[in-house]
Amino acid sequence: MKILVVDDEALTREGIISSIDWRELNIQEILRADDGVQGLHIAKKHRPDIILSDVRMPRMDGLDMAKKIYDFLPEASIIFMSGYSDREYLKTAIKLHAVSYVKKPINILEIKDALVQAIKNNEQQKRTKRSEEIHTLEKSSRLALQITLSPEQREQIKFKEIESLNLGIKQDTLFATIIIKCHCPISDMDDEKIKGIHHQLDLYLKQWHLKQINVTKYDQYFIYHIFGNLGYNQKQLMQIGGFLKIKLEPTTDFFMAIGDVVSDIEKVYQSYHSAVFLLQSSFFHEHNSILTASPANLKFTPVFTDPTSSFEDSLLSKNKKRILEATKRVYLSFSSHSTLLPSYIKDCYYKLFMMIQNTYKNLYLHLSEPSVNDSILEDVEKCHNLMELNQLLEEKIEQFLNTIEDGSPQNPTILAIKEFIRNNYSSENLSVKDISEHVYMSSSYVCTLFKNETGSTLNQYITDFRIEKAKQLLTDPNFKITDISSKVGYADGNYFGKIFKKQVGLSPSKYREKMLI
DSSP: OEEEEEOSOHHHHHHHHHHSOTTTTTOOEEEEESSHHHHHHHHHHHOOSEEEEESOOSSSOHHHHHHHHHHHOTTOEEEEEESSOOHHHHHHHHHTTOSEEEESSOOHHHHHHHHHHHHHHHHHHHHHHHHHHHHHHHHHHHHHHHTTSOTTTSOOOOHHHHHHTTOOOOTTOEEEEEEEEESSOGGGSOHHHHHHHHHHHHHHHGGGTOEEEEEEETTTEEEEEEEESSOOOHHHHHHHHHHHHHHHTTTOOEEEEEOOOEESGGGHHHHHHHHHHHHTTGGGSOTTOEEOSSGGGOOOOOOOOOTTTTHHHHHHHTOHHHHHHHHHHHHHHHHTOTTSOHHHHHHHHHHHHHHHHHHHHHTTOOOSOTTHHHHHHHHHHHOOSHHHHHHHHHHHHHHHHHHHHHOOOOOHHHHHHHHHHHHHTTOTTOOHHHHHHHTTSOHHHHHHHHHHHHSSOHHHHHHHHHHHHHHHHHTOTTSOHHHHHHHTTOSOHHHHHHHHHHHHSSOHHHHHHHHTO
16 A cells, blocks of 8 residues: 655655554555655556645645646545644645544544545555446346347347446447457466456557457457548458457467458447458468458468368378378368358368378388377367468478388388287287287297397386386366276276376376476
């Protein structure tokens, strides 16, 4: 809490300051001024909670100073001091809602009592203000959500309730909706930082005499309704979008869509739905893009041809140039068809990844990723846009090409053994006997062959495979460690923990803690 002491007599001012135990009153900062002009300047700069001021001072007296301070600091508590028993001054002080009026010569105990009362008054005002702000925020959020619905879906908008929010909304007020789709849950973000962004947006909008109300939806979307009575254009909306982009980029990746401008609060749902429509094409844009209905976003769409049909043939050719050209065609084909559903495109890319896996088998190549089926499906689902999907495909193609260049074909029996392990590692009963029966060989011959071909024993490979899969699952906090143990073929959780620590050097819980930091 801050206090400003204003008195043109230095002895009086400093005497008061040195005579009171400010820490006892929970006042951390003491400001000084020697007249009303300086007091007004300091109050504007530092915004004190309490002002203890003399009445009669040169240049500007305490009453004139107080009137001006109340214009920008209405919640401040003011205590006047005066050596003049003037009723008119007292009347003015009461009109200004001064907490107390202390007569000179100064009685420290009397000032201290006045300060205690001022502190109580200030805290009560802050509580009241916070309560009013929370109530207003809840009402404006309800309104922000309500006007996203069409008239058939919602109750009739009550203008009396809107007037109580003091937003200046009229029948012909212009509105535009901005929707921001965040890649991480809003509940995971710093709440104070988000409040700060809302406040900074309010200040930014003032330059165009605009305001905003906002609401969050499904823990993923920020919805801002920008409105004003003087009109605004697309350029200003893009600047507002750019401002929000700068503020949000350090916190999360996102897509932003700016809806059409509409006149009348009853039609805001049209702007909202135009923004929703734009967001549906976000899959084809880079992270943190701002989407608008401008001509720049309207492209000629050629006839769609499925690019996956000849992809496997290019892989089997083992021709690097042909494979890279096929990969490029896939991206260009999908990127030029923004009307396709993201789910359909993800399915197509998953098919491509399965083609790569099948080609490894058909060419008897060593498959470097033992759990490709499961991990690829998870990786595909995590992709937010086409660029991420294509980057994932390019990585797999690069691995495939490196395998062709660096590795000779692998023994078909070893491939069959590894595939059997990949499909059955979750079974606690998986054994060398099962594997040998699968490849129609004796257990002793299978163990010798596997050791000679890979440099690892069969049991060690199974253990390594299971632990690698466990490491993947531990990065997902939704899985309990006991569940992970059984998923990778260990019925005994304690035994799993010992094996994991021996292999990795950390217990499963410590490994998870390290990976989720």
